[in-house]
Amino acid sequence: MHRRRQRVLPRALESSKGGIPLSWKAKEGMIDPQQFRAVLGCYPTGVSVITAADADGTRHGLVVGSFTSISLDPPLVGFFPDKRSGTWPRIQATGRFCVNVLGADQLELCQRFAARGDDKFAQLAHGQTPSGQPLFDDAVAWIDCAIERVVEVGDHFLVVGAVESLGSKAHGTPLMFFRGQYHDLTCLAD
Numbered sequence: 001m002h003r004r005r006q007r008v009l010p011r012a013l014e015s016s017k018g019g020i021p022l023s024w025k026a027k028e029g030m031i032d033p034q035q036f037r038a039v040l041g042c043y044p045t046g047v048s049v050i051t052a053a054d055a056d057g058t059r060h061g062l063v064v065g066s067f068t069s070i071s072l073d074p075p076l077v078g079f080f081p082d083k084r085s086g087t088w089p090r091i092q093a094t095g096r097f098c099v100n101v102l103g104a105d106q107l108e109l110c111q112r113f114a115a116r117g118d119d120k121f122a123q124l125a126h127g128q129t130p131s132g133q134p135l136f137d138d139a140v141a142w143i144d145c146a147i148e149r150v151v152e153v154g155d156h157f158l159v160v161g162a163v164e165s166l167g168s169k170a171h172g173t174p175l176m177f178f179r180g181q182y183h184d185l186t187c188l189a190d
């Protein structure tokens, strides 16, 4: 029996030649970068500093909004560093990273670690995770990982970490990023 091919997109979004969905043409520059940023900026994220220390004690840190939980069994988390990041290759070389989930009162720390520079840790007191990675005193949560894999994805990498230890504060409001601005969180229901 002849079956009709299932439609991927509404007819209006298919091109006339060969029926290639227009959304697949992003590679040809049809998605406006400004619009991409504005639309994706409507998805609110938390803000974390990814930290690691070299064998000689040199510390590295990078702000990300792309941190996410991936798997419970096995326990995996991930984030997406930009290929242009100066800090990511140094963190990668250590084979480890710690995710410091920032609190709403840690905006200054966020700005410090979102700037390019070699000495982001200058005059900054902090603790360390069981494996020796920098751990910020007032982080809402921390997750210490061994790098499980790094996958090239477009102009970023996907970094997957195997969770080795973790913890959180009993209280604490996270720092949020939404539409290009920082926010804190209001609880709507208990």
Ligand SMILES: Cc1cc2nc3c(=O)[nH]c(=O)nc-3n(C[C@H](O)[C@H](O)[C@H](O)COP(=O)(O)O)c2cc1C
Pocket (backbone or CB within 6 Å): 047, 061, 062, 063, 064, 065, 066, 067, 080, 081, 082, 083, 084, 085, 086, 087, 088, 113, 114, 115, 116, 117, 177
């Ligand atoms: C709220 C916020 C979220 C960010 N998220 C990411 C991210 O997910 N991945 C990334 O590579 N850079 C992200 N950045 C930018 C980096 O923090 C910044 O480019 C980087 O720290 C530059 O320093 P580097 O060259 O030392 O890596 C973010 C910045 C801010 C302020």
